[in-house]
Amino acid sequence: MFPAILPYLMLALPLSAAVASLLLRDRRVGAMAYVCAAASAVSAAMWSVVVLLHGTQTYSWDTSSVWSSYAITLDPLGALVLLISSLTFACVALYSLFSREGVTVRGAVLFNLFMLSVMLAMVADHVLLLLVAWESMSLTSFLGAWGDREDQDTSAGWRYLAVTHFGAALLIAAFSFLAITSGEVRLSAMLGLSGSLGPAVSALVILMVFLGFGSKLGLLPFHIWMPDLYGRAHSTITSLLSTAASNVAVLVLVRTVFGYVGVGQQQVLALTIMGLAALTALWGAWQALMQAEGSRVLAYSSMENMGLILLTIGAAMLFQSYGAGEPAAFALMAAMFHLVNHTVFKALLLMGAGTVRRATGEGSMERLGGLARTMPGLSAVFLVGVLSVAALPPFNGFVSEWAMFKSLMHAELISDPLVQLALPLAIAVMALCTAIAAAAYLRLYGFTFLGRPRSAGACRPRPMAFSELFPFIPLALLCLLLGVASFPLLRELAASVSPLVGIPGVQVVEGSSISLLHQGGLDPLGLSALLAGGVLLCYLAMRALGPRRLVRGDTWDCGTPLDRRTQYTPTGFSQPLLKVFTKVYAPVTEVREDPRPSPYIRGVRFEQRLPEVFLERFYLPLSAAAIALAMRVKRMQSGSIQAYLAYIMITLIVLLVVLR
Amino acid sequence: MDLTKLLIVLLEVLFLLMVSPLLTGVVRRVKSWMQCRSGPSVLQPYRDLWKLFRKSTVASREASWLFLLIPYVCLGAMLCLSVIVPVFSAGPAGKTGDMLAAVYVLGLFRFMMVLGGLEGGSSFGGMGSSREMMISAIVEPTLLLSIFSVAAISGSTDLSFISGFFASSGAEALSPSLFLAAAAISISLLAENSRVPFDNPATHLELTMVHEGMLLEYSGRELGMMELASQLRLTLFMVILSNVFFPWGIALGTGVGELALGAGSIALKLLLISAGLAMVESVMAKMRLFRLPNLLTISFTLSLLAVMSYYIL
Numbered sequence: 018m019f020p021a022i023l024p025y026l027m028l029a030l031p032l033s034a035a036v037a038s039l040l041l042r043d044r045r046v047g048a049m050a051y052v053c054a055a056a057s058a059v060s061a062a063m064w065s066v067v068v069l070l071h072g073t074q075t076y077s078w079d080t081s082s083v084w085s086s087y088a089i090t091l092d093p094l095g096a097l098v099l100l101i102s103s104l105t106f107a108c109v110a111l112y113s114l115f116s117r118e119g120v121t122v123r124g125a126v127l128f129n130l131f132m133l134s135v136m137l138a139m140v141a142d143h144v145l146l147l148l149v150a151w152e153s154m155s156l157t158s159f160l161g162a163w164g165d166r167e168d169q170d171t172s173a174g175w176r177y178l179a180v181t182h183f184g185a186a187l188l189i190a191a192f193s194f195l196a197i198t199s200g201e202v203r204l205s206a207m208l209g210l211s212g213s214l215g216p217a218v219s220a221l222v223i224l225m226v227f228l229g230f231g232s233k234l235g236l237l238p239f240h241i242w243m244p245d246l247y248g249r250a251h252s253t254i255t256s257l258l259s260t261a262a263s264n265v266a267v268l269v270l271v272r273t274v275f276g277y278v279g280v281g282q283q284q285v286l287a288l289t290i291m292g293l294a295a296l297t298a299l300w301g302a303w304q305a306l307m308q309a310e311g312s313r314v315l316a317y318s319s320m321e322n323m324g325l326i327l328l329t330i331g332a333a334m335l336f337q338s339y340g341a342g343e344p345a346a347f348a349l350m351a352a353m354f355h356l357v358n359h360t361v362f363k364a365l366l367l368m369g370a371g372t373v374r375r376a377t378g379e380g381s382m383e384r385l386g387g388l389a390r391t392m393p394g395l396s397a398v399f400l401v402g403v404l405s406v407a408a409l410p411p412f413n414g415f416v417s418e419w420a421m422f423k424s425l426m427h428a429e430l431i432s433d434p435l436v437q438l439a440l441p442l443a444i445a446v447m448a449l450c451t452a453i454a455a456a457a458y459l460r461l462y463g464f465t466f467l468g469r470p471r472s473a474g475a476c477r478p479r480p481m482a483f484s485e486l487f488p489f490i491p492l493a494l495l496c497l498l499l500g501v502a503s504f505p506l507l508r509e510l511a512a513s514v515s516p517l518v519g520i521p522g523v524q525v526v527e528g529s530s531i532s533l534l535h536q537g538g539l540d541p542l543g544l545s546a547l548l549a550g551g552v553l554l555c556y557l558a559m560r561a562l563g564p565r566r567l568v569r570g571d572t573w574d575c576g577t578p579l580d581r582r583t584q585y586t587p588t589g590f591s592q593p594l595l596k597v598f599t600k601v602y603a604p605v606t607e608v609r610e611d612p613r614p615s616p617y618i619r620g621v622r623f624e625q626r627l628p629e630v631f632l633e634r635f636y637l638p639l640s641a642a643a644i645a646l647a648m649r650v651k652r653m654q655s656g657s658i659q660a661y662l663a664y665i666m667i668t669l670i671v672l673l674v675v676l677r
Numbered sequence: 678m679d680l681t682k683l684l685i686v687l688l689e690v691l692f693l694l695m696v697s698p699l700l701t702g703v704v705r706r707v708k709s710w711m712q713c714r715s716g717p718s719v720l721q722p723y724r725d726l727w728k729l730f731r732k733s734t735v736a737s738r739e740a741s742w743l744f745l746l747i748p749y750v751c752l753g754a755m756l757c758l759s760v761i762v763p764v765f766s767a768g769p770a771g772k773t774g775d776m777l778a779a780v781y782v783l784g785l786f787r788f789m790m791v792l793g794g795l796e797g798g799s800s801f802g803g804m805g806s807s808r809e810m811m812i813s814a815i816v817e818p819t820l821l822l823s824i825f826s827v828a829a830i831s832g833s834t835d836l837s838f839i840s841g842f843f844a845s846s847g848a849e850a851l852s853p854s855l856f857l858a859a860a861a862i863s864i865s866l867l868a869e870n871s872r873v874p875f876d877n878p879a880t881h882l883e884l885t886m887v888h889e890g891m892l893l894e895y896s897g898r899e900l901g902m903m904e905l906a907s908q909l910r911l912t913l914f915m916v917i918l919s920n921v922f923f924p925w926g927i928a929l930g931t932g933v934g935e936l937a938l939g940a941g942s943i944a945l946k947l948l949l950i951s952a953g954l955a956m957v958e959s960v961m962a963k964m965r966l967f968r969l970p971n972l973l974t975i976s977f978t979l980s981l982l983a984v985m986s987y988y989i990l
Contacts, residue, residue, distance in 0.1 A: 268872035344774070344956075386798070389741030396741065409785045410778070419777055422821070426828060426986065444825050445981055448818035453818075456810040459788055463806070464794035469739050530773075537828070537835030538777035542772045545761050548782075551753030559730075559749075559898060564735035566897075572797040573893060585803020594813035597970045 023064035026078055027136060031129035038125050040380050047125035053115040054129050055661050058107035061136055061322060065100035069093055069509060075142065075205070090142035090205050093513035093533045094353065097506065098141050100270050101357040104495065105364045106132055109664035112368050112488040113253045117479070118375065124161070128253065131157040133606055135261040139268060142205050144196045145640040147269065148189055154265065155181045155233075155499065160257050162250035173245030180239050184232025191225040195277060204272070209279035217661070219278050220286045226273050227327075228291060230266035235320035237297040238631045244308070247316035248380070252371020255312065259359040265547040267326060267356050271349065275517035280337040282653035287338055291331035298324025302450040303601055306591050307627055309381045311370040314461045315363065318406060322359045326352045328443060329421045329530040333518070335436060336427065344427040344522040349514040350525065351420035354507060358413040358499055362405035365492040369399040372485065373465060382587045384472035392479050396466045400490040403462045411545035413499035418426040418451060419539055420507075422530065456594065464587040471581050478571050501545045507531055526654070529629040681931050690756065692940065693916070697908040698722035700915070700951045705900055707955035722908065729901030732777040736796035737894055747793040748895070748902035754786045755909040762916055765939030765940030766928040767840035775834040776824045778918070780817065781867025782907035783869070786910065787813055809964060812875060812887070816868045822980035823858040823865070828854060829987050836920070844924040853990060857983035859922045864916070864976035866918060870911045872954065874964040876971070912947065919946040 034053035038046045068091045069072055091099065113128060114120065134565030135158060139148035155178070163174035198214060199207050211219035228401035232239040247255045274280065280287070301320030309315045333348035372395060373379050373388065389396035408419075425447065428440040429613035470476040499506065506524040515522050523529055530540035559565070572579060595602055604625050655662075702719035709716025736744055761774045761782070774782070787809065794806035828834040830852060831842040843850055868875045871888035880886065892903050920927060926942025928935035964972065 026865075111878070140775075145943040385739075389738065389743060390739075396743075400743070404785075404788070407788060408781065410781050411789055415781055419781065420683065421836070422777055426825060426834070429829060433990065438985065441822070441825060441984040441988070442979070445818055445822055445977075445986075448821040449814075451813045452817040455784065455788065456720060456814055459791055459806075459810065463792055467743070467792065467795045467798075468742060468803075469798035537777075537833045537838060539778050544761075544778060544782075548753060548774060548785075551756035552749050553753075555749045555752045559902070562730055562898070568733060568735045569738050570735045572737040572739055572799045573801070574799075576758060577796065584798040584800055585807065590803065590807045590810070593807055593966070594814060596967060597811060606893075615725055644731045 020064070020067045022090075023060045023067065024074075024140070026060040027057050027064060027426040028133065028310065030054070030060070031136075035126045035129040035133070038129075039127065042122050044120055044122060047120045047122045048114060050129055051110045051120065054110040054132055055107045055114075056134065058103040060111065061103035062100050062621035064091065065096035065103070065330075068096040069100075073361050077142075078087060084432075086143075087146055088142040088203060088205075089137070089140040089146070091140050093509065094272075095139055095268060095527075096634075097138065097510055097513060098166050098264050098353070098357060101360050101495075102135070102139070105260055105360050105492065106257070107489045108257055108492050109364060109368065111254060111464035112256075112485075114278075115482070115484040116253075116375075116508060117482075117485060117489065119477060120282040123448050124251070124253065127157050127549075128257075129162040131254075131257060132159060132261075135257070135265055138265045138650075142203055144192050144202050144204060147204065148185075148192060149190065149666040151265070152185055154262055155176050155185065155459070158254055158262065161254040162246055162258070167457075168298075173242060173249050177246050180232050180242050183231040184239065187225045187229035187232075188532075191229060194222060199241070202557070204277060209643050210277060211279040211281040214278070215281065216281060221584060222282050223274055223278055223283065223286060224289075226270060226278075230270045232260055232562060233266045234323040235297065235316075236323070236327070237300055237302070238635055239309055240297070240301070241629070241632055241636060243316040243320060244304070244313045247312045247319075247367075247406070248310050252312070252367050252374075255316075256364040256367035258349075259315070260364045263319065263323055264356060264360055267323075267330075267352075270355070271330060271514075271517065274334065275337070275349070280334050282337065282338055282434075284338045285433075287331050287334035288332065288435070288569050291328055291439065291443060291542050294327035294331055295443060297321075298328060298450045299446060300324075302453040302457065306453055306460070306594055308457075309383055309587060310568075311385075311461055311465060312367065312380070313359065314457055315366055318454060318457065318576075319359075319363060321578060322355070323362070323448055325421060325447060326359070328447065329355070329424060332425055332440070332443060335439070336431070339431045339433070339436070341430050342515075342518045343523055344424060344430060344519065345518045346511060346515050346523040347420070347525060348424035349517065350507065350510045350523075351417060353423045353510055354503070355417035355421055355485075357506075358405070358417045358496075360416060361492055361495045361499065362402045362412075365398065365402040365408060365496065368492075369395060369402060373478075376481065377472075377474040379472055379474045382461070384476045385465045385470070386468040386476060386581075386584075387466070387470040388478060392466075392481055394483075394486045395489070397480060398486070398493040400462060401493040401496050402498065403458045405500070407458045408451055409455075411500050411548055412496050412540065413503065414496075416500050416503045416507075416531075416541050423539075453594070460587055460590050464590065468584050469579070469581050472554055501542055504531065555662065560582070587618060603630070615618065681828050685766050685931065686800070687759055687937065688697045689766070690759045692764060693759045693912055694756075694905075695911060696944070696947065697905065697912040698726055699929060700912055703948060703951045704955045704958070706828045707826075707952050708959055711955065711959035714890070721815040726901050729904065729985045730898055732824045732897040732901075733898055734897035734901075736896075736933070737799075739798050740796040740894065744793060744796040744894070745899060747789045747796075748809065748899040750789045751786050752902045752906040752909075753912065754782050754789075755906045757987075758782045758913055759909065761836065762913055763837045763840055763920060764916055765943045766931065766936055767837045767844060767924065776828070776836050776917075777821070777834055779836070779845060780820050780824065783820075783910070784817065786906065790891055792873055793895070793903075797894045799894055801886070801890040805887050805893070806884070809871075809891060811866050812969060812973065815970065815977055816865050819861050819865050819977045820869075822977070822984055823861045826858045826869070826980065826987055836917070839930055840918035840920045840924040840927050843921065844927050844929065846912075852987065854983040855922065857979050857986065859918070861920055861976045861980035861983060862922075864972065864979075866911075866914045867954075867957070868976075870907070870975060873958040874961050875962045875969060915946055915947050915950045916943065919943065 026451045031054045034050035038050045053237040073092045079086040134150045134153040141147040235243045301317045305317035333345045336345035405414040407584045408414040429438045463560040504526045511525045607624040609624045612619045693860035699720045791806040831839045876887040928939035
C-alpha cells in the first residue's frame with residue numbers, strides 16, 4: 018500500500034542522500050541531495066495528510082535491547098506541524114539548489130542530516146530517539162552555521178553550542194527522569210504522570226523541559242547566541258533553525274507539559290512561565306527595532322514571536338490548572354497556529370534577507386535601499402512576508418495573533434484575582450510587543466527596499482533569475498492562504514489539541530468564522546473579501562474618473578539636489594523610540610572633541626552604543642568565574658606521574674571507605 | 678446575511694463616505710470661528726477632493742511600484758472598516774470582524790501609509806514615518822487594552838453587540854472602567870488621527886509635521902485618495918467612540934423609523950464630537966515631540982486602569 022511507505026521515504030531519502038554525497042564528494046550529487054531532500058519533504062507532507070485523514074499512525078521496530086522497541090508515531094497535532102514544516106523544507110531545499118553561488122557538498126550533507134533530525138524529533142516516540150534527534154539537530158545546525166563563513170570569528174557558533182547543550186542537559190535529565198519514574202521509554206505511553214510525581218516534582222520537570230527547549234527558542238537569557246549566529250550564518254541554515262527547530266521545541270514542549278506530565282494545579286508555575294515568556298517577547302521586540310542588519314532584526318523577531326507563543330501556552334496552562342478546558346484549548350490552538358505561521362513567513366524573510374545580502378554584498382540596512390525598483394519580484398514577496406510577520410490582514414500572522422489575543426480575553430471565567438490581573442497585563446505586553454515589532458518590520462522593509470540606494474552595491478544588485486525567485490512564491494502564497502482560508506486548519510488544530518486538555522472537542526469554527534463562547538468572532542475569509550472588495554472599488558471608481566495621467570519628477574528637495582546621504586537612515590528612524598524607551602536600552606553615549614589641524618574647524622565625534630546587557634552583565638562574569646575556577650583546579654594538574662598515582666590512590670581509598 | 682442587512686450596511690458605508698469630508702469642513706469652520714475668522718465653507722473639503730481626483734499625478738522617479746498602490750490599499754482598508762463598524766444600526770452581529778480586527782485593519786492603513794512616507798527617499802517622509810511609528814507604538818496597545826475593558830464589561834468584542842448592550846442596558850452598565858476607557862480612547866483618537874496636540878493638520882512645517890510629512894510625495898488623484906482615507910479614518914474613530922460609549926439612539930431593529938432615528942442621532946453625535954475636537958484644537962498648543970510620550974503613557978495607564986478596575990471593583 019502506497020501510504021505505508023511514506024514514513025520510510027521521509028526518513029530514508031535524506032539519510033541516503035547525505036551518505037551518498039559524503040562518499041562521492043561530487044557537486045552534482047550534492048545537487049541531487051537537495052532534490053532528495055525536497056522529495057523527502059513532499060513525502061512527509063503526504064504522510065501528514067494521510068494521518069490527518071485517517072488518524073494517528075505508529076511504526077515500531079522491535080529490538081531485543083534494554084531499550085525495548087523503537088517507534089515513531091505521528092498524531093494529528095504533529096501532522097499539522099510536520100505538514101507546514103515540510104512544505105517550508107521543500108522551499109528552502111529549492112532555494113539552496115537554485116542559489117547563485119552554487120551547491121556545496123558540505124552544505125547538502127548537513128542540510129539533509131538536519132532535516133532528517135528535525136523530522137525524526139517530531140515523530141519520535143521513544144525517549145532515546147527524541148534525545149538523539151535533538152542532539153543531532155543541534156550539532157548539524159552548529160556545523161552548518163559555522164563552516165559556511167570564510168572569516169574565522171567563531172564565537173557566535175561556540176555560544177550557540179554552549180547554550181544549546183546547557184538546554185540539552187536539562188532535557189536529558191528531565192526525560193531520563195520521566196522514563197525511569199514511569200518505567201516507560203515510549204513517550205506515547207506516558208500520560209498524566211503528575212499524579213504519581215507529586216506537584217513539586219512535576220513542576221520541576223516542567224520547568225526543566227521548558228528551559229531546555231527554551232534554549233533553542235531564544236528564551237531570556239538563552240538568547241545571546243541568536244543575533245550573532247543569524248547575522249553570520251548562511252540563510253539556509255538560519256531559515257531552518259528559526260523555523261523547523263523551533264517547531265520541534267514547541268511541539269514536544271506542548272506534548273510534554275499537557276500530555277506526558279499534565280498540568281495539574283500548577284498556577285504558580287504557569288504564571289512564572291508567562292512572566293518569563295513576556296519578558297522574552299518584549300526584549301525581542303525592543304532589540305529588533307535597533308538592529309542594523311536585516312538578519313539580526315529577524316533573529317530578534319524570532320525571539321519575540323516565540324515569546325508570544327510561550328506566553329499563550331503559559332496562559333493555556335493557567336486555564337487548564339483552573340479547570341477551564343475550553344479557553345485552554347483555544348489558547349493552545351492559537352499558539353500552535355502562530356507557530357506554523359511563523360515557520361512560513363520567517364523562512365520567507367530569512368531567505369529574502371540572505372538573497373539581498375548576496376545580491377548587493379551589503380548586510381547592513383544603513384547601506385541598502387531602493388531595491389524595490391531593481392528587484393521588484395523579491396520586493397513583492399518580501400512585502401508579503403513583512404505584512405504577515407507584522408500581523409496585518411489578510412495574511413496569516415494576523416489570524417493567529419488575533420486568536421492569541423482572543424485567548425487571553427477569558428479572565429472572567431476564573432475568579433482568582435491574581436489571574437484577573439495577570440491576563441490584562443499579558444494583553445498589555447502582547448500589544449506593546451506587536452506594536453514595537455511592527456515598527457521594526459516596517460523599518461526592515463522600508464530601508465531595504467524603498468528610498469534611494471545608500472551604497473554602490475545597493476545601486477546595482479546582481480539580477481535575480483526566475484529560478485531564484487521561484488522558491489519564495491509557494492511560501493508567499495501559503496502566507497496568504499493560511500490567512501484567508503485558515504478555518505480548515507484551525508478546525509483540525511482545535512480537534513487535535515482538545516485531547517491534550519482532556520475535553521472531547523472544542524467548537525471554534527462555524528462556517529468560515531472563528532469564535533469561542535460567543536465573544537465576537539472573526540471571519541478571515543469575509544474580512545479578506547471586504548479588503549479586496551474595498552481596493553477593487555477604489556480602483557474602479559478611479560478608473561471611472563478617467564485614465565491616470567502620470568508624470569515622473571524629482572523627489573521634493575527644497576532646491577538642493579538629493580544624494581544617497583540626504584535621506585533618513587534606519588538609525589534615525591528608530592531614534593524617537595530609543596528616546597522613549599531609553600531606560601530599557603541604556604545607550605552609552607560619547608561626545609568628544611576631535612583634534613583638527615585647523616583652528617577654525619571644530620570637530621566633534623558622536624558615538625552611541627547599545628550595550629548587550631545580558632552578555633556584559635551575566636555571561637561575561639559567568640565565564641570569567643568559570644575560568645577562574647578552572648585556573649584553581651589547574652594547580653592539581655602538576656604533570657608529574659607520581660601526583661596522578663597519588664590522586665588515584667586517594668580516590669580509591671575514599672571510595673572504599675564510603676561505599677564499603 | 679439577508680437583504681435588509683446588506684442594504685443597511687451599504688447605506689452606512691455611503692453615509693460615512695459622504696459625511697467624512699463634511700466633518701473635516703465643520704472642524705475647520707469651528708476652529709476659524711474660535712479664531713474670529715469666517716473661514717472657508719464647510720463644503721470646501723469636497724471641492725478640494727474633486728479637484729485632486731481630476732488632476733494628473735506627479736510621482737518621484739525614485740519611488741517604486743508600491744508607491745502608487747498604497748493609496749488604493751489605504752482607502753480600501755478604510756472602506757472595509759466602514760463595513761465592520763456599526764453606524765446607525767446595531768443589527769444582528771456580523772462575525773466578519775470584531776473590534777480587535779478593526780484595530781488590525783487600522784494597523785494595515787498605518788503600515789502602508791508609513792511605507793509610502795519612506796518612498797522616494799524624502800527626508801520629510803522619513804521624519805513623518807519615524808514620528809508616526811513612535812506614536813503608534815504606544816497608541817496601539819492603548820486601543821487594545823481599552824477594547825479589552827469594554828469587552829470585559831459587555832462580554833463581547835463584537836462592535837454591534839457592544840453598542841446594543843450599552844444601548845439597552847442603560848445606566849447600570851456605567852462603571853468607572855468605562856469612563857477610564859473612554860478617556861483613553863479619546864486621547865488615542867487625537868493621536869491616531871494626527872490632531873493637536875500630537876500633530877497640527879493645518880501646517881506644513883517640518884518641525885511639527887507627522888501626517889503631512891508622510892503624504893508630501895503624493896499628488897493628484899493619489900493625494901485625494903489618501904486625504905479621503907484619512908478623513909474617513911477620523912469619522913470612523915468618532916463613530917466607534919460614540920457607538921461604544923454613548924450608543925443611545927442607535928437602531929436595535931431594522932424598522933425604518935428606528936433607522937432614521939439612528940441616522941439622525943449619529944449625525945448629531947458626529948457634529949458634536951467634531952465641534953469638541955475643534956475646541957480642543959483651538960485651546961491647546963501642539964506639544965513638543967518628545968513630550969508626547971508622556972501624554973501617550975498617561976492614556977496607556979488609563980486603559981490599563983480601566984481593565985484593572987473592572988476586575989478589582
